[in-house]
Amino acid sequence: MSDYRQQVEQEDDGRVVADMSDVERSPMMFPRFDRARRGRNRGGAGNTGSAPIDLTPDERRYAARGVIAAWLLVGGVFALAFAAIILLIGHLG
Numbered sequence: 001m002s003d004y005r006q007q008v009e010q011e012d013d014g015r016v017v018a019d020m021s022d023v024e025r026s027p028m029m030f031p032r033f034d035r036a037r038r039g040r041n042r043g044g045a046g047n048t049g050s051a052p053i054d055l056t057p058d059e060r061r062y063a064a065r066g067v068i069a070a071w072l073l074v075g076g077v078f079a080l081a082f083a084a085i086i087l088l089i090g091h092l093g
Helices: 003-011 057-092
Strands: none
Touching: none
């Protein structure tokens, strides 16, 4: 046996680092998105998930405006980058 294998075998003390007995294997090719699994706890026995947020109509409107502004900002950056690429390709060609 090589020295490396002997060293690795000596370092293994048999303790369990993470208990994986409760983890289910997910299919790799065709994942299933079961509705029953979505509501299941993720993160521990005491974690019941987050409570729904009650917003006033004004707060909903401001939140929607913020989301729209963020998407427009990201879209603008992508549009500028696309335009710069097109201009560079046109200039080089």
